[in-house]
Amino acid sequence: MPPQWPCRTSAASWRLAGCKVSANITPCKADLIVQRNKRCLSTITPPPARMSAMTDRKPRAGQSRVTLNDVAAHVGVSAITISRALNKPALVTDSLRQRIDDAVRQLGYVPNRAARSLASARSHSVVVLVPSLSNAVFVDTLAAIHDTLYPRGYQTLIGDTRYAPQDEETLLRTYLEYNPDGILLTGFDQNDAASTLLRSANIPTVHMMELDDSGRYCVGFSQFDSGYALTRQLLDKGYRRIGFLAAQLDPRTIKRGEGYRAALREAGLYQAHREIAEPQPSSVGQGARLLDELLRQAPDCDAIFCNNDDLALGVMFECQRRHIAVPQQLAIAGFNNLEMSAWTNPALTTVATPRYAIGAAAANMLLTLMAGEQPAQPQQDLGFKLLVRGST
Amino acid sequence: MPPQWPCRTSAASWRLAGCKVSANITPCKADLIVQRNKRCLSTITPPPARMSAMTDRKPRAGQSRVTLNDVAAHVGVSAITISRALNKPALVTDSLRQRIDDAVRQLGYVPNRAARSLASARSHSVVVLVPSLSNAVFVDTLAAIHDTLYPRGYQTLIGDTRYAPQDEETLLRTYLEYNPDGILLTGFDQNDAASTLLRSANIPTVHMMELDDSGRYCVGFSQFDSGYALTRQLLDKGYRRIGFLAAQLDPRTIKRGEGYRAALREAGLYQAHREIAEPQPSSVGQGARLLDELLRQAPDCDAIFCNNDDLALGVMFECQRRHIAVPQQLAIAGFNNLEMSAWTNPALTTVATPRYAIGAAAANMLLTLMAGEQPAQPQQDLGFKLLVRGST
DNA sequence: CCTCATCATGTTAGCGTTAACATTTCTGGA
DNA sequence: TCCAGAAATGTTAACGCTAACATGATGAGG
Numbered sequence: 001m002p003p004q005w006p007c008r009t010s011a012a013s014w015r016l017a018g019c020k021v022s023a024n025i026t027p028c029k030a031d032l033i034v035q036r037n038k039r040c041l042s043t044i045t046p047p048p049a050r051m052s053a054m055t056d057r058k059p060r061a062g063q064s065r066v067t068l069n070d071v072a073a074h075v076g077v078s079a080i081t082i083s084r085a086l087n088k089p090a091l092v093t094d095s096l097r098q099r100i101d102d103a104v105r106q107l108g109y110v111p112n113r114a115a116r117s118l119a120s121a122r123s124h125s126v127v128v129l130v131p132s133l134s135n136a137v138f139v140d141t142l143a144a145i146h147d148t149l150y151p152r153g154y155q156t157l158i159g160d161t162r163y164a165p166q167d168e169e170t171l172l173r174t175y176l177e178y179n180p181d182g183i184l185l186t187g188f189d190q191n192d193a194a195s196t197l198l199r200s201a202n203i204p205t206v207h208m209m210e211l212d213d214s215g216r217y218c219v220g221f222s223q224f225d226s227g228y229a230l231t232r233q234l235l236d237k238g239y240r241r242i243g244f245l246a247a248q249l250d251p252r253t254i255k256r257g258e259g260y261r262a263a264l265r266e267a268g269l270y271q272a273h274r275e276i277a278e279p280q281p282s283s284v285g286q287g288a289r290l291l292d293e294l295l296r297q298a299p300d301c302d303a304i305f306c307n308n309d310d311l312a313l314g315v316m317f318e319c320q321r322r323h324i325a326v327p328q329q330l331a332i333a334g335f336n337n338l339e340m341s342a343w344t345n346p347a348l349t350t351v352a353t354p355r356y357a358i359g360a361a362a363a364n365m366l367l368t369l370m371a372g373e374q375p376a377q378p379q380q381d382l383g384f385k386l387l388v389r390g391s392t
Numbered sequence: 393m394p395p396q397w398p399c400r401t402s403a404a405s406w407r408l409a410g411c412k413v414s415a416n417i418t419p420c421k422a423d424l425i426v427q428r429n430k431r432c433l434s435t436i437t438p439p440p441a442r443m444s445a446m447t448d449r450k451p452r453a454g455q456s457r458v459t460l461n462d463v464a465a466h467v468g469v470s471a472i473t474i475s476r477a478l479n480k481p482a483l484v485t486d487s488l489r490q491r492i493d494d495a496v497r498q499l500g501y502v503p504n505r506a507a508r509s510l511a512s513a514r515s516h517s518v519v520v521l522v523p524s525l526s527n528a529v530f531v532d533t534l535a536a537i538h539d540t541l542y543p544r545g546y547q548t549l550i551g552d553t554r555y556a557p558q559d560e561e562t563l564l565r566t567y568l569e570y571n572p573d574g575i576l577l578t579g580f581d582q583n584d585a586a587s588t589l590l591r592s593a594n595i596p597t598v599h600m601m602e603l604d605d606s607g608r609y610c611v612g613f614s615q616f617d618s619g620y621a622l623t624r625q626l627l628d629k630g631y632r633r634i635g636f637l638a639a640q641l642d643p644r645t646i647k648r649g650e651g652y653r654a655a656l657r658e659a660g661l662y663q664a665h666r667e668i669a670e671p672q673p674s675s676v677g678q679g680a681r682l683l684d685e686l687l688r689q690a691p692d693c694d695a696i697f698c699n700n701d702d703l704a705l706g707v708m709f710e711c712q713r714r715h716i717a718v719p720q721q722l723a724i725a726g727f728n729n730l731e732m733s734a735w736t737n738p739a740l741t742t743v744a745t746p747r748y749a750i751g752a753a754a755a756n757m758l759l760t761l762m763a764g765e766q767p768a769q770p771q772q773d774l775g776f777k778l779l780v781r782g783s784t
Numbered sequence: 785c786c787t788c789a790t791c792a793t794g795t796t797a798g799c800g801t802t803a804a805c806a807t808t809t810c811t812g813g814a
Numbered sequence: 815t816c817c818a819g820a821a822a823t824g825t826t827a828a829c830g831c832t833a834a835c836a837t838g839a840t841g842a843g844g
Binding site for chain 4 (some may be wrong): 407469470471473476483484485507508510511512513598
């Protein structure tokens with residue numbers, strides 16, 4: 001008499017790979033196996049018996065892709081074992097894992113992130129929102145983030161807010177649908193709706209580029225101090241009529257401007273008409289235009305603090321066109337240290353910001369938070385560096 | 393005697409909102425409703441009866457976020473109605489939709505993309521792989537893609553391959569886990585593994601930036617022709633000893649170089665030693681270094697075709713340092729038309745590439761493909777434009 | 785030889801949503 | 815008043831994966 005279920009003498013006895021199904025197990029168990037593998041690649045002789053003949057609905061379209069069950073059927077084990085072999089290799093025997101890896105490769109199995117995310121409540125995704133992709137600062141930061149998170153199994157989802165809080169809110173809303181395990185944001189100035197979203201989502205979040213003392217996790221440097229320090233440097237060099245050009249007017253720009261103002265006020269040299277703030281995006285062309293404007297309303301400037309290197313380059317090129325000697329007649333300083341700024345004639349004085357380090361540190365802090373731990377240093381100041389070159 | 397199930401006289405009679413449950417329906421049905429809403433926000437008087445007391449497992453962690461069922465319970469309708477109100481608003485009464493929208497807002501409901509993707513076999517995500525984010529070309533392309541796809545409900549997942557086919561393969565493999573509905577790639581030179589992945593994934597794919605006639609969908613322009621045309625232009629201007637500087641050496645760079653060579657060969661003016669191809673990444677500093685190298689091995693050059701504007705700017709700055717008059721002693725041409733290139737002294741001759749248009753057209757072609765239709769024009773040539781300026 | 789712990793693997797159910805089909809309600813005309 | 819068809823809403827069962835628990839095999843110690 002064939003043994004009744006449970007009846008396995010060894011795990012291999014009823015494995016599909018061996019196809020010894022009919023000999024050792026009851027029809028009931030055979031049906032179960034067939035059902036489990038109903039979409040499997042390796043064909044099994046009896047067609048899957050309809051378990052409940054009552055309903056006769058058309059099956060769903062499905063992804064028509066190789067699934068865990070397909071791999072399982074191919075190897076002759078259960079789906080969970082495949083899952084374990086891929087996610088927690090230590091739990092599976094070496095030889096079996098080897099066979100599984102082969103099958104995965106052979107069948108071209110690609111895990112379905114949606115299913116994994118749904119089942120495990122972890123998406124292994126991190127959302128990063130930056131205000132611009134045309135700014136080398138953020139591109140380098142993104143690279144650092146990816147370099148840090150990818151080896152730890154996290155996928156980086158990049159969003160470009162275009163410096164618009166409204167866009168940031170929309171992006172955040174959309175990306176929250178991915179159930180990210182963590183969020184990296186630029187600055188602190190999310191709009192109210194976005195802040196509410198963040199609060200109710202309750203997902204570990206680290207802010208980049210700026211610092212504050214509200215208790216939020218952040219990695220950056222003091223924008224105010226950097227603006228102050230650069231202006232101070234110009235004052236120390238003897239410049240007395242220092243202009244200020246800014247575009248875009250994002251919060252960081254504004255804080256640097258405050259640093260500029262504070263330094264000049266302190267020296268009793270602040271003059272409002274030497275300052276131009278243009279809400280339009282920053283660009284080289286914008287720098288050229290703003291120089292024209294500034295020289296019109298404050299022709300006596302002996303130095304200009306440009307809020308970023310793009311503007312500064314535009315100013316420098318415009319000076320060449322106007323035969324204004326740099327730095328003899330007019331000194332120029334920028335901000336951010338673009339690669340190019342070292343190569344102009346004269347080379348551009350600027351502020352080097354630790355953008356790669358910020359990305360890496362923010363990502364690491366986020367990893368700590370996502371692991372449920374507290375970062376040693378919830379507010380991390382990575383400082384900045386003045387690069388004094390030929391243009392001042 | 394209370395009526396038996398099915399027993400509703402009107403939809404409102406047993407709705408949770410009305411809480412008239414006990415009066416009109418059988419206990420069995422009541423239990424079902426309770427079960428359906430077991431995780432709901434609005435508390436229901438009797439605690440959810442355990443349906444099968446046999447097992448007593450701990451419930452899963454869950455996302456602890458507001459779900460469709462929560463919204464459904466709050467409004468007093470079934471989950472599918474909420475789903476419909478959000479995805480196919482036309483199928484739901486105006487007044488009900490209004491109430492649902494309010495509830496969604498009030499509860500801060502954010503749909504779970506993983507669940508949606510799993511249930512519908514559509515992820516509403518599109519993967520875009522570009523070789524670099526520090527290149528304005530691709531950033532503009534990405535912006536166009538996002539601008540085109542977002543309003544149509546698709547989320548763009550950006551991957552930066554860093555010009556490395558191996559990285560491209562890895563990224564592709566990872567992003568395929570998201571089950572994207574479409575894929576946008578840069579160029580055609582995926583490695584074998586990536587090509588296999590793409591083939592077996594069987595997802596609509598459009599290639600950008602280049603053209604070919606293998607039948608693959610693509611939007612771009614002829615890299616060869618653009619290199620040829622720019623060289624031809626220099627020849628027409630009377631330059632006879634035209635050098636060529638390239639870095640990065642990605643496939644597009646190489647094709648432009650072939651165009652350069654063809655034009656010079658045609659004119660009987662090609663000299664191998666006037667060409668330098670540097671595999672390292674392209675940058676302004678690299679341009680300066682390469683000029684030095686070129687002038688060493690071919691000091692008689694009267695013009696230089698730089699494979700992109702970064703190199704060209706580096707060359708131009710180096711010429712300034714060396715007091716080489718541009719264009720009198722040495723003409724300089726770039727490629728890609730960076731914003732900055734119009735503002736240098738002299739302004740840089742370059743090739744304007746329709747990068748935004750390419751992104752938009754590729755995204756539109758992908759939309760067509762994702763809708764299951766055939767694009768009118770599977771290979772789309774958007775051309776390029778010579779911008780002849782002061783530097784030549 | 786039995787017990788118990790450990791390890792390898794299996795079973796079950798459910799994550800949140802939507803496709804497919806079912807049911808109820810509404811509408812308008814005979 | 816009744817009925818057919820349309821419109822609105824509901825029920826059920828996946829989607830592919832993994833957490834939680836279950837089971838069988840193995841081996842060490844008594």
